[in-house]
Amino acid sequence: MPFESKETPMRELATSVMSYLFAQTLYTGQEIAKVVGVPQKHVTAKNPPAPGPEGENPTTFSGQLYKDTKRTVEKFGDPAAVMFIAGDEYQSKAINAFFDVLTLKALSPNYWVTATDHVVTQTKLAASATIGKEEALYTQQAKNTRYIFTLVRNNPEELGIPKEGGFDLGVFMEKAYAVGDFEAIWTVEGLGHVYSQRTWRLKWDCSEDAEGILVEGQAATMPFGRATMTPE
Numbered sequence: 073m074p075f076e077s078k079e080t081p082m083r084e085l086a087t088s089v090m091s092y093l094f095a096q097t098l099y100t101g102q103e104i105a106k107v108v109g110v111p112q113k114h115v116t117a118k119n120p121p122a123p124g125p126e127g128e129n130p131t132t133f134s135g136q137l138y139k140d141t142k143r144t145v146e147k148f149g150d151p152a153a154v155m156f157i158a159g160d161e162y163q164s165k166a167i168n169a170f171f172d173v174l175t176l177k178a179l180s181p182n183y184w185v186t187a188t189d190h191v192v193t194q195t196k197l198a199a200s201a202t203i204g205k206e207e208a209l210y211t212q213q214a215k216n217t218r219y220i221f222t223l224v225r226n227n228p229e230e231l232g233i234p235k236e237g238g239f240d241l242g243v244f245m246e247k248a249y250a251v252g253d254f255e256a257i258w259t260v261e262g263l264g265h266v267y268s269q270r271t272w273r274l275k276w277d278c279s280e281d282a283e284g285i286l287v288e289g290q291a292a293t294m295p296f297g298r299a300t301m302t303p304e
Contacts, residue, residue: 081134086167088137093158097142098152115149118226151221157221220258223251227262238274241267241290267291 083254091173106115130136143154200210223230233239241263275289278283285291 081132083167084134086170087164088141090135090163090167092137092141092144094159095141095156095164097145098156101149102147102149102152109152114151117147117149118229124260150225153225223255223258224262224265227259227266230262231259233263233266238270239267241294245294 127153128284130139145153148156163276227233228235231244233244244263245260248263249256251259264286267290270290271285272278272282276285
């Protein structure tokens with residue numbers, strides 16, 4: 073069917089448009105918050121975008137919207153960034169459900185059985201999280217998720233990494249592991265992100281031919297087990 077060949081591009085376009093509008097709405101709210109005097113730590117991006125080229129220019133309208141959305145999100149402070157991640161996920165699910173109906177996938181009996189089970193499960197979880205006996209557990213989970221997100225995102229500020237130039241990876245690796253057993257893995261992930269960006273800029277001049285950033289140089293001298301989330 074000709075319509076089927078357009079299904080994926082249409083989903084992508086709808087998702088890209090809604091993500092773009094959502095990001096712009098949050099950014100506008102953040103700018104208003106700045107004007108009314110909300111503390112800078114809540115409305116200022118702490119983790120700058122990666123240096124160097126952004127790749128080839130998008131060839132589709134959806135691709136351009138995605139790129140523009142990404143640039144906007146990079147300007148978010150922590151509250152706006154967290155809201156975008158959570159809201160965009162549910163927004164995407166809603167769009168997929170709409171297109172499932174539109175493309176007649178919803179005519180399949182199995183579709184409704186699965187969808188109904190999913191809705192019931194999510195409703196139970198939501199009720200338990202808001203008014204049930206597990207309310208405190210889900211509240212703590214939400215707080216933990218935001219905490220982890222900010223640990224990775226705000227790494228330079230939290231560890232005191234210099235904003236420019238090279239730095240001693242070993243020194244800040246020890247600092248990262250000193251923040252606590254729970255926080256360590258996320259702090260080290262953020263440290264790896266900062267180190268990779270900085271090395272790509274200083275050693276490789278943001279070249280797309282860069283290689284070995286996490287396994288050579290200072291990274292190669294790190295004790296075994298310190299470089300978490302690094303390929304063997």
